[in-house]
Amino acid sequence: MSHILKLEDISVSFGGIHALRDVSLSLDHGSIHALIGPNGAGKTTLVSVLSGELTPDKGNVLFDGKSVNGLPTHIRARLGLTRTYQITALFQHIAVWENILLSLKARDEPKVSFKQLLRARAEKDYAEELASVLRDFGLEEKAGTLPSALSHGDRRRLELAMAIISNPTILLLDEPLAGLSTSDAADLVALIRKRLKGDVPILLIEHDMDAVFDLADEITVLVDGKVLMTGTPEEVRSSPKVQAAYLSEEDDF
């Protein structure tokens, strides 16, 4: 299998703090690669490097074999590198359906054009797709509400919906289950399994170990900005190094 995404020797430091040190990682077509590690290990930093929000001090990001170093975030997004945020980032004061519509429009026509100025807000073209998205993600009844008034679980679902419908080539999910109740989390895992697994390559950052071992094809353990090990879920689970560094701490959560 070829790599759709490859990170080579990424290093990032903030002042004297080395957030990431020579991190290399690859993601195969259609697989889910989980990134785990204790708090402060540099997981979110890595996602930010991938999405282009952070420029690494050193290292390469290869997307489908081509370097995307120096490309701004919105260009990477147009290439299909879609991310979700640990803290949900939605258009808070725009109705749920409009959030979704904005994602659909970004997928079809991300660039600014003169046409958009002349054209009234075209909703009709998207009416059908919009309805099906709302149905698929169980947001039908909430279509008219503002995200600021949604429950945390609904917000997560909306955020995931916006990412999924943008037809990503790679999905970066930064703690999609954080703060969810057990049943909401299970629903979301089922959603990822049904809609994405085997289809869209995912880099998954998650603290919920059940979800990670359930979904991931491959796991990388990050500790103090360094890769401790990469392997299959079984290898990671049975590794004494990982248990010492991370899994044993799970009781503390």
Added chain:
Amino acid sequence: MSVASRHIESVAVLLAMVAIGPIVAIVSGDAYQLAMFERALIYAVAAASLNMILGYGGMVSFGHAVYLGVGCYVTGILANEDITQLWIQLPVVIAASMAVALFIGLIVLRTSGVYFIMITLALAQIFFYLAVSSSYFGGDDGMMIYERTTLARAYDPFDSWQFYIFCAVVAVLSILFVNHVIRSDFGRRLVACRENPKRATALGYNVFAIRLVSFVLAGAVCGVAGFLLANQTEFATPGYASWQRSGELLVIVILGGVGTRFGPVYGAFAFILLETVLAGYTNHWPILFGPFLILVVLFFHQGLAGFVDRIFKTGARAR
């Protein structure tokens, strides 16, 4: 609300506002009263353009009056060179304000928050002092404009009524243009950039480009307001581009209701009316106007537009 009924509503509200001037003039039998309403309409255009970037784009520009100045000076310079035809003046005014807005926008849009406010102010001040120091264009004293814009042989720009109609038509078309942009597909993207630039970027929108386009468009519309102002006052002065004027525009937008379609129009009329009435009592009229503004902000959700909205439940809906 359907697109068509929205357009009808837009036109109806604007025509109602335009009609106030003539009604007052006829009732009082004094055609000079029209001048006050011309000013209100001109301010409404400038405020509408500011509202587009402030209310819908989330960009607090504290230097928006600079385009009033640009529009005014360009019109004046052309007129004094005997180039008075509308079809030359207006495109030149629009191009000049767009160029200035592009220059300012390319710089200020790299910043946000307080820095954005301060740098729009600073750059506007550069143009202000440019006007002050240009002795050729009258410097501090300003510049008399001897000719008003001409349109067709039948149009007499120095006739009060004809000029009012000219002003009203240009103002209404400009405001309709702003409202169209806000309601356009582009307008939706602009609001998205206001709501969450990080998310908009992550979806693939170029937030900088979207903001820049709106910034330049707002500059162009405000330049048209400057063009009208030059015609109305037959005078161009650096004062039109001063930071106080920018502040007035902000006050009008806030008074009328930030991010509402007709807020700037209500705000401009209320501002000019209050200014005229209060200034009749005292030179220190802002001392009375200030508390009024505070009361409006405190008690009317979304300013005067929100108030009107509440009276006519089905009326001007925000956004």
